[in-house]
Amino acid sequence: MSLLQNIRSFKLTLKQRKMGLYLTLIICSLFFLLPIYVLLVTSFKGFAEVSEGNMWALPLKATFAAFEKAFTKLGPSFINSLILTVPATLISALLGSLNGYILSKWRFKGANLIFVLMLFGMFIPYQSILIPLVQFLQKIGLYGNLIGLIIVHIIYGLPITTLIFRNYYSEIPDELIEAAHVDGQGIMGTYLYIIFPISLPAFVVVIIWQFTNIWNEFLFAITITQNPEQQPVTVALQDLSGTFIKEWNVQMAGAFLAALPTLLIYIILGKYFIRGLLAGSVKG
Amino acid sequence: MVRSRKDIAIGMSIVIPCFLVLAVFVYGFIGWTLTVSFTAWEGVLPNWEFVGLKNFATLFSTQRFQIDLLNTVFFSIFFLGFCVLFGFTLAILLDKITTGAAVFRNIFLFPLAISFVVTGVIWRWIFNPSVGINALINSTVGVNIAWRWYTDTSSVCGFHIALIPVVIAAGWQLTGYIMAMVLAGLRAIPVEIFESAAIDGAGEFRKLFNIIIPHLKPILLSALIVLGHISLKIFDLVYTMTGRGTAFVTDFPGIYMFETTFQGHFYAEGAGISIIMLMLVAIVIIPYLYSILKKERV
Amino acid sequence: MRKMLGLVLLCGLLVLTLAFYACGSKQGEKKLEVFSWWTAGGEAEGLEAMRKIFINQNPDVEFINATVAGGAGSNAQAVLATRMQGGSPPDTFQVHAGLELIGSWVVAGAMEPLNFLFEENDWMSVYPQGVIEIISQDHKIYSVPVNIHRSNVLWYNKAIFNKFGLDPPETLDDFFTVAEVLADEGITPLALGDNGIWAATHLFENILLGALGPEKYKGLWTGKVKWDSADVKAALKTFVKVLGYVNTDHAALSWDGAAQYVIDGKCAMTVMGDWAHGYFKAKGLKPGVDYGWMPSPGTIGAFNMLSDSFGLPKNAPHRKIAIKWLTVCGSKAGQDAFNPIKGSIPARTDADRNLYDAYLLSAMNDFSSDTIVPSCAHGAAAAQSWVTKIHDVMSIFVAEKDVEKAAREFQAAASRFANK
Structure with missing residues (x-):
């Protein structure tokens, strides 16, 4: 009898602990969701309602005007x-x-050194290459337009994409390459017929990672694209907040629009996003 | 394994050009920036007159730059502390539950998918002293705390109070990263270790300090390096959220560099700032990369 | 399956993108790219009014309105700089008349003198001599001013002043007397919003002007008056005293937020350029009834001016068309179309007075009779690099209030940049 009571009370504390656990997690979630609440609530308000300063209240009259x-x-x-x-x-x-x-898979002499030297490019503060970059793009006539910005993102994206693929491919057994070799395939044939077809998961990770990073990037964008007709959305959003009267509802709606594509990708393909995140920190 | 010379040559003909282009854009441009930082280029047109370390001497005696460095140090400490403590706790908590774990994990991680610019715009409003958190507290609790958040110009031992909202916003965005890293690390700890510890009657704390933390050390270290270099480079978030702030309370080298170079036309000075930023990052990153290179050679 | 779906989506987007490249604009012969930071409100509408005049005269020209928003023009100036350095200047660009243009682009040899245009159109007789001086270097004129703004204006809430039977302050001493009364009544006397980079400098330049008078004030920019002189230190002390009467949340507000405080009656006055007039009107207030204006304390008889102007860069891709645009900018019709909407007065003295409201008419009167001095915060008095350093010193001074240190650093900047 007493044993039974003991078990029951133990179970109760376990349940209490579980509840405490969930309560803590819910409170933490509120912190993470708070900005989204503010974002949505404000976006649906009219300008008059925003100016009154009740930023935390639900909109009295929801509107799509913003x-x-x-x-x-x-x-x-x-x-x-x-x-x-x-x-x-x-x-x-x-x-x-x-x-x-x-x-x-085809490590030539010095390949590791090249790899590490490439990796460094992913950590540098881009301010340290910004002045030459601007001058260089001006010289070749690509300053100020999207094509220049695309090239910049391709080049500075190389380290991270190489890193993720290299880690992925080093898990593939060398026997596969050798089998292809026996079949008479060279370096490119092996890539085309053996490696590329099984690279889909890595491609998904890299594509999501690069898409998110390039979409969200600001420093290159604000320095390189001057013309509003060529500006990416992050720069336009920043401009939106610099205008005459502070229309917070429009800013929030704008922020929502700017965040939407990467958020959608995260929601649909979150698993791969996290993989990219972990891969981005180099296997140590 | 046989690799024909021809294949190796093809391989090199792909990698080497990519590497060379990258080398020009990284190492070449850094060299160029370094050169600019030794010149007297001030104004809209280049001036290549060599002035040695004068720009650096000027920078270190400029109050704005001194404040920036101090802000960087304090921001890095508090931002890393926030992310590690909070992210670690969340991971440990999440590891204990099964129902709903995925939902919580997604809630903690989604900010990583959002641009710093968006984060800055939202948090700027949340911490706006007249309509933000203050108004919320006023209307719910009925107390007017009148806290000035990022517009506060006071400081404690050199730490600008105005940095607190910036730390919170940055922490909001990147805590999930630590959590994901720790969760991945926890999954990698063999179950047997926990089982034998349970047989020994180890409590939660002993489990934490004797098993979990030692096992997570390498993963935490690389996470800290990643976050650390982000905090040394910080620009987008602060630029959109608070800007330099009155008396530079929320100024960072990245903002100073951008403003002085592209708005004030002090190119040599801006180049100097970015070289110092690069050196700060290099102190963190180069030992790390060196350790990778060594590991690869073994 | 999701992966495939994602890839298919991305490929679809790629095709879409390529389609966008394909239908990019063709290179046309007759184009005009006008670069400015007039992106919103009255200034954008004013620009539009001038564009209409231009297009009526030149219907076959494609008008490219290249605007860059943000930072009261500082973003635009950054963009302009990189374009000019890269040898791809716009056909013409907006620039604050004075040292902002001369100290950077004229010194760099990047601008074409416009004396021929002023002579052809007989503008020398319709622009005041003070303005011609500000836009010239070595007797060469480098830009066409389209408007004049006044920096030294004190705006006040009439209801508050009537309620307490106060007169708007004429001198700095008057200001402190009035401020004391208002503070006792629980009203913040002066609204300031220095969240942006320039607003603190704006207030300070007008206190300098009030304390030193126009001649010494002008001397500060030519190197004749020292920044660490007793006069400037006294002005700095006055500025600190004034800061004692401003709203505590000034660092969180921009200038329009400060103007709003005056509208709401939270504050009684604000010192701001006369674009505040446009803001008050946009908010539905009646000039002279709801709000009044005065030259800022101690500056009666002085007109602290700034001006938006357009210049002609060397190697402008469409030089002939750009000159046609500059002709519109300098014409009576162009300025009378632009200024009533923008809320500024014409740089010419022969405007049609029927088009302007009470405030603008009073500004026109003062402009024709007062001593004209250049504004620092808005690029007329000093080159961009000098102004940048002044802003930096101000930013710290507002918080630390260390007069000696500020004077020392101002002088250090002046000896580095004056006459340069």
Whole structure:
């Protein structure tokens, strides 16, 4: 009897502990969701309601006016961001795949040194190359437009994409390459027929990672694209907040629009996003 | 394994050009920036007159730059501390539950997918002294705390109070990263170790300090290096959230460099700032890369 | 499956992107790219009004309105700089008349003198001599001013002043007397919003002007008056005293937020350029009824001016068309179209007075009779590099209030940049 009571009380404390655990997690979640609440609540308010300063209250009358205005202002730059991000992502992923393949499966002398020297490029503060970069792009006539920015993102995306693919390919057994060799395939044949077809998971990780990073990037974008007609959405959003009267509802709606593509990718393909995140920190 | 010379040559003909382009854009441009930092280039047109270390001497005696360095140190400490403590706790908590773990994990991680610019715009409003958190507390608790958040110009032992909101916003965005790293690390600890510890009657704390933390050390170290170099380079978030701030309370080298170079036309000075930023990052990153290179050679 | 879906989506996007490249604009012969930071409100509408005049005269020209928002023009100036360095200047660009243009682009040899344009159109007789001086270097004129703004204006809430039977302050001493009364009544006397980079400098330059008078103030920019002189230190002390009467949250506000405090009656006055007039009107206030104006304390008889102007860069891709645009900018029709909407007065003295409201008419009167001095915070008095350093000193001074140190650093900047 007493044993039974003991077990029951133990179970109760376990349950209590579980509840405490969940309660803590819920409170922490509130902290993470708070900005999203503010973002959504404000976006649906009219300008008059925002000016009154009740930023925390639910909208008295939900309206899409702020979204409409944000969309007319950010729409073109949203398309610019797509024009920028899609090719930059795909090309840097492809180059990263080739480099990663060669650096992991066809190590020539000095390959490791090259790899590490490449990696350094992913950590530098980009301020330290900004002045020459601007001058260089001006010289070759690509300053101020999206093509210049695409090239910049491809080049500075090489280290991370190479890293992720190299790690992925080093898990593939060498026997596979040798089997291909026996079949008479050279370096490129092996890549095309053996490696590339099984690279899909790594491609997904890299593409998501690059898409998110390039979409969200700000320093290159604000320095290199001067013309509003060429600006990516992050720069346009920053401009939106610098204008005459502070229309917080339009800013929040704009922020929502700017965050939407990467958020959607995260929601749909979150698993791969996290893989990229972990891969990004180098296998140590 | 046989690798024909021809294949190696093809391989090199792909890697080497990529590497060379990158080398020009990274090492070549850094060299160029370094050169600019030794010149007297001030104004809209280049001036290549060599002035040695004068720009660096000027920088270190400029109050704005001194404040920036101090801000960087304090920000890095508090930002890393916030992320590690909070992220670690979240991971340990999440590891204990199964139902709903995925939901919570996603909630803690989604900020990583968002641009620093978006984060800055949102948190700037949350910490706005007249309509933000203050108004919320006022309307719910009825107390007007009148805290000035990022507009506060006071400091404690050189730490600017105004940095607190910036630390919170940056922590909001990157805590999930530590959590994901720790979770991955926890999964990698063999179950047997926990089992034998349980047989020994080890409590939660002994488990934490004797098993979990030692096992997670390498993963935490690389996570700290990644976050550390982010905090040394910070620009987007602060630029959109607070800007330099009155009396530079929320100024960082990245903002100073951007403003002085592209708005004030002090190119040599801006180059000097970015070289110092690079050296700060290099102190953290080069030993790390060196350790990778050594490991690869074995 | 999700992976495939994602890849298919991305490929679709790539095709879409390529389609966008394909339908990019063709290179046309007759184009005009006008670069400015007039992105919103009255200034954008004013620009539009001038564009209409231009297009009526030149219907076959494609007008490219290249604007860069943000930072009261500082973003635009950064962009302009990189374009000019890269040898791809716009056909013409907006620039603050004075040293902001002369100290950077004229010194660098990047601008074309415009004396021929002033002579052809007989503008020398319609622009005041003070303005011609500010836009010239070695007797060469480098830009066409389209408007004049006044920096030294004190705006005040009439209801508050009537309620307490106060007169708007004429001198700095008056200001402190009035401020004392208001503070006793629980009203913050002066609204300041120095969240942006320049607003503290703006207030300070007008206190300098009030304390030193126009001649010594002008001497500061030519090196004749020292920044560590007793006069400037006294002005700095006055500035510190004034800061004792401003709203505590000034660092969180921008200038329009400060103007709003005056509208709401939270504060009684604010010192701001006359673009504040446009803000008050946009908020539905009646000039002279809801709010009044005065030259800022101690500056009666002085007109602290800034001006937006357009210049002609060397190697402008469409030089002939750019000159046509500059002709519109300098014409009576162009300025009378632009200024009533922008809320500024024309740089020419022969404007159609029927188009302007009470405030602008009073500014026009003062402009024709007062001593004209250049504004520092808005690029007329000093080159961009000098102004940058002044802003940096101000930013710290506002918090530390260390008069000696500020004077020392101001002088250090002046000896580095004056006459350069």
